[in-house]
Amino acid sequence: MDFAFDARTEELRARLLAFMDEHVYPAEQVAHEQRARLSSPWENPPVVEELKAQARRQGLWNLFLPDAEYGAGLTNLQYAPLAEITGRSPQLAPTATNCAAPDTGNMEVLAQFGDERQKKQWLEPLLAGEIRSAFAMTEPDVASSDATNITTHIRREGDEYVISGRKWYISGAMHPDCTIFIVMGKTDPDGPDIRRQQSMVLVPRDTPGVTVKRAMQVFGYEDHYHGGHAEVVFDEARVPVPNLIGEEGGGFAIAQARLGPGRIHHCMRLIGMAERAIELMCRRAVSREAFGKALAQQGVVQNWIADARVAVEQLRLLVLKTAWMMDTVGNRGAHTEIQAIKIATPRTVVGILDRAIQLHGAGGVSQDFPLAELYAGARTLMLADGPDEVHQRSLARREIKKYL
Known part of the structure; x- marks a missing residue:
């Protein structure tokens, strides 16, 4: 068994380690001081945008995505030591390299299951770091450890899906650049196969009926750098049928x-x-x-x-x-x-x-x-x-x- 990293991994590791030493660690205190002066706690401190620009210039961008068409084309084994390095400063480094959750998972969903229109409208700006996103699955009123328990309802009415339900701890939802939610709900709540009752739809944040109700804390922390965690209410929110990701029942x-x-x-x-x-x-x-x-x-x-x-x-x-x-x-x-x-x-x-x-x-x-x-x-x-x-x-x- 060979435990050595390949040449590409070693080269990226060297660049990323230098980036951390030269830019990320010195920015930690700067970001803390800048955040105290922001008008909104959910805005990125200016130094974060500077780090993002620097990471792009150095080719340290979208390292997580194995699809070479959209990301760096690294395998999981190649990405592992790089993600470990960014984990040393989880408030700054993943965001700086556009490798922060929940955007990473959402980009993977769109790259793998999205159609061309969805990729153009949402995946491309996410890959460019121009917008942020959220993944809305967990609910406060059921044991969400069993995903089949979710009660958010997605019903079809003509050319639209109508979404009603309440979600919480929706990571990224407080960020002002969060413009799109991937929402999981039930399109067939009485279906015989409990794993085919759910679907996923794309819901723009500014959709009427979508309310980001409050920020949820974690041990008293707001988790600003990842866009916070929110309780979100969907009250008869309507989106076009083409906002369905994949097929009904595939959620x-x-x-x-x-x-x-x-x-x-x-x-x-x-x-x-x-x-x-x-x-x-x-x-x-x-x-x-x-x-x-x-x-x-x-x-x-x-x-x-x-x-x-x-x-x-x-x-x-x-x-x-x-x-x-x-x-x-x-x-x-x-x-x-x-x-x-x-x-x-x-x-x-x-x-x-x-x-x-x-x-x-x-x-x-x-x-x-x-x-x-x-x-x-x-x-x-x-x-x-x-x-x-x-x-x-x-x-x-x-x-x-x-x-x-």
């Missing part, structure tokens, strides 16, 4: 196709978050003294750092194996591995971040270090794209089936 399958790459992208970035935490732990440990000796000489601190390094190396190997399998046998063939990384990675990284926060004392929970915000993001990923328990249930059933 569940499209969602699964979207979530597979999304899950591994999150795990790739989580490894970068863990690496940032280890770096901060080590810098803190060698620069602080307690009870007569450096923190780096305290046995418990050494154990935390050693355990974190072992855990990250294990996770990286599993994520890379999953990426390789997705490239070689497809998402369906890599189903077990995708679920395994989705279970293991957020849980493990949350533990590493928790130790890093502990090592930093009061500073760890403050705005002076990125750890608290990284923790909030990592902990959320134990719920996002399917909670751990759903993946555990499915993975266990697949394992047990071998022995029945």
Whole structure:
């Protein structure tokens, strides 16, 4: 088994690492200061637009999209180490390179399932970073861990679809540049196959009947850089029938196709978050003294750092194996591995971040270090794209089936 990166990956890694050192890390504090002066908390600080322009000039743009017609044409295995690097600054780097969720998943949906008109109208400006988007699936009134539970109704009336329902934690919806929603609802709520009841439609934000009701916080954070998370109400919102993505009844399958790459992208970035935490732990440990000796000489601190390094190396190997399998046998063939990384990675990284926060004392929970915000993001990923328990249930059933 060859663990070396290929030449293209190495070249992109070198460029991206330099971009992070020269532009992204110095911009973190600048963005924080600029945000405090913005008229709206959801606007991008000016430095973010500067980073986007710089990334485009350096060819560090749309790295996530394997379709060479629209993106960089990288395999999952090639993209994995690049996503890890951007995960070290998740507030800035993914947005700067146009590789931020939920836009990435939405672009993949449009590239794979959209028709030519939909690609022209929505995919092209998303690829150019001119607009933002949101994916509206989760609902507050049902257990959305089971996607067949959704109650948003999409009924056809002549040449239009009429959408009614309530969604929440719709990522990106608060951003002023968010102009399009991909909405999942039921076009055939009484159909015999519960996985063929759902469809997806494109709903422009300015459609009458669409109300972005409020911002949803995550552990008190607004998550400004990803456009926030919103509660959105659809009250008899009407869109033309050609706004249907794919076919009626295809929504569940499209969602699964979207979530597979999304899950591994999150795990790739989580490894970068863990690496940032280890770096901060080590810098803190060698620069602080307690009870007569450096923190780096305290046995418990050494154990935390050693355990974190072992855990990250294990996770990286599993994520890379999953990426390789997705490239070689497809998402369906890599189903077990995708679920395994989705279970293991957020849980493990949350533990590493928790130790890093502990090592930093009061500073760890403050705005002076990125750890608290990284923790909030990592902990959320134990719920996002399917909670751990759903993946555990499915993975266990697949394992047990071998022995029945």
